[in-house]
Amino acid sequence: MKAKSIYINLPVKDLTRTRVFWTKLGFLFNEQFSDDKALCLVLNEGSMYSMLITHEFFKTFTDRPIANGTTQVLIAVEVESRDKVDEITRLALENGGTRYKEAADHGWMYYDSFADPDGHQWEILFTDESLLPKP
Amino acid sequence: MSISQVWLNLPVKDIKRSKQFFDQIGFKSNPRHEADEHLASYLIGESNFVVMLFPDSTFKGFVQSEIADTSKGAEVLINLDAQSKEEVDEMAEKVRMAGGKIYAEPSESEGWMYAFGFEDPDGHRWSMLHMDMSKFPKQ
Numbered sequence: 319m320k321a322k323s324i325y326i327n328l329p330v331k332d333l334t335r336t337r338v339f340w341t342k343l344g345f346l347f348n349e350q351f352s353d354d355k356a357l358c359l360v361l362n363e364g365s366m367y368s369m370l371i372t373h374e375f376f377k378t379f380t381d382r383p384i385a386n387g388t389t390q391v392l393i394a395v396e397v398e399s400r401d402k403v404d405e406i407t408r409l410a411l412e413n414g415g416t417r418y419k420e421a422a423d424h425g426w427m428y429y430d431s432f433a434d435p436d437g438h439q440w441e442i443l444f445t446d447e448s449l450l451p452k453p
Numbered sequence: 454m455s456i457s458q459v460w461l462n463l464p465v466k467d468i469k470r471s472k473q474f475f476d477q478i479g480f481k482s483n484p485r486h487e488a489d490e491h492l493a494s495y496l497i498g499e500s501n502f503v504v505m506l507f508p509d510s511t512f513k514g515f516v517q518s519e520i521a522d523t524s525k526g527a528e529v530l531i532n533l534d535a536q537s538k539e540e541v542d543e544m545a546e547k548v549r550m551a552g553g554k555i556y557a558e559p560s561e562s563e564g565w566m567y568a569f570g571f572e573d574p575d576g577h578r579w580s581m582l583h584m585d586m587s588k589f590p591k592q
Binding site: 323327328391397438 | 455519520530532534540
């Protein structure tokens, strides 16, 4: 498969709220693929995006109702340091995100998690492979 | 911030069944987890985006929440971008051969997109889309 990019499409209730939330966390949007129906959140420029789509527009892609209160997906984002993990999680919680679990430290992997204002769940993690236990 | 990797984690009911399906449709198995029986891991596309499949029970521990019944509701749609229409058709054929359910046959829309959609054995919905940017409507 030669696919160059992957788009994770998630329904959101309020595009303005969503834009403010992710901007405060330090993320960018690809404006060419953003409009009044969807925002294209850049996870990795050129290859990974999350399309945050209004409920109305999301419904045009599926005949199933939008799940409410349950989880179908967990997106984990690896960043450059433990400090960055803490910073992003703190900003998420200060700006409308919620905590559902405590941070976890496995030595070589450190992560924290939050649910965004629409309840989608994210993990922010840092790994240091030099600390990976040797078999 | 610099993001080095993104993992898409999905719950599945039967790891073996999922492995069989994704192997058959040509997803690239992640060498690091090839021997694991309690999870499956695939590398997608040129950027090696990681998809991790975990049994429902493990996944539940991660998210501390009930798992969505995909027959009743959707939280996510996953879209892969194809480099050509042929790639879309090829994938549709592989999905058919693997017994996957195609919920949208390959078709063109708005003159610049060509896509199809399928369901994996757990009802997670994927689509593959080719965008012909030379035909993208100018503002």
